[in-house]
Amino acid sequence: GAVVSQHPSRVICKSGTSVKIECRSLDFQATTMFWYRQFPKQSLMLMATSNEGSKATYEQGVEKDKFLINHASLTLSTLTVTSAHPEDSSFYICSATRQGIYEQYFGPGTRLTVT
Amino acid sequence: SQKIEQNSEALNIQEGKTATLTCNYTNYSPAYLQWYRQDPGRGPVFLLLIRENEKEKRKERLKVTFDTTLKQSLFHITASQPADSATYLCALGRSSASKIIFGSGTRLSIRP
Numbered sequence: 001g002a003v004v005s006q007h008p009s010r011v012i013c014k015s016g017t018s019v020k021i022e023c024r025s026l027d028f029q030a031t032t033m034f035w036y037r038q039f040p041k042q043s044l045m046l047m048a049t050s051n052e053g054s055k056a057t058y059e060q061g062v063e064k065d066k067f068l069i070n071h072a073s074l075t076l077s078t079l080t081v082t083s084a085h086p087e088d089s090s091f092y093i094c095s096a097t098r099q100g101i102y103e104q105y106f107g108p109g110t111r112l113t114v115t
Numbered sequence: 116s117q118k119i120e121q122n123s124e125a126l127n128i129q130e131g132k133t134a135t136l137t138c139n140y141t142n143y144s145p146a147y148l149q150w151y152r153q154d155p156g157r158g159p160v161f162l163l164l165i166r167e168n169e170k171e172k173r174k175e176r177l178k179v180t181f182d183t184t185l186k187q188s189l190f191h192i193t194a195s196q197p198a199d200s201a202t203y204l205c206a207l208g209r210s211s212a213s214k215i216i217f218g219s220g221t222r223l224s225i226r227p
Binding site (some may be wrong): 004006036043044046049057091093095102103104105106107108110111 | 161164215217
């Protein structure tokens with residue numbers, strides 16, 4: 001149990017376009033979802049915390065107008081990278097938690113390459 | 116500001132030995148500490164959680180200790196195997212719905 005999926009697993013887009021990444025909890029209801037980005041050989045950097053039906057809470061330095069997060073249901077959160085630029089190229093990972101449970105269940109990640 | 120350090124960026128040990136990874140933190144009072152495993156190109160996988168009032172936790176070949184006075188956790192893998200080769204991340208948190216803060220990770224390599 002506690003499986004989280006992400007789609008797509010890899011995406012290549014042109015500079016200036018927008019990309020949407022989906023994160024789904026497949027067999028549980030996720031009260032909270034988190035979005036991270038990870039550069040090569042570095043740790044996970046939290047971008048934002050998302051609760052179903054409310055606005056996401058962004059970490060300092062993360063542009064909320066550039067990284068749009070929607071958490072429309074207890075099983076789905078989306079991250080849209082708007083007007084992507086090459087510096088946005090990274091590995092984006094989501095995670096989900098269940099109410100009262102401490103561990104986070106991570107998705108397999110999405111490799112974004114902006115050309 | 117809060118800081119989490121995993122002292123070794125990389126650790127290489129012989130198969131069968133015990134691997135010991137260290138996680139130190141400053142300017143933070145966690146309610147719990149977690150350890151995750153991450154393979155290249157994949158998301159982290161939860162391994163163990165230890166709460167602030169616990170000294171030690173075990174799960175099969177894994178053992179975690181937590182010393183809130185030293186602000187340190189040790190993660191041990193006994194009878195290590197090449198399949199244990201991965202990056203191991205420690206993470207600190209305060210409540211079940213709150214964000215957790217990750218350390219930089221230790222890349223563990225077990226040679227046959």
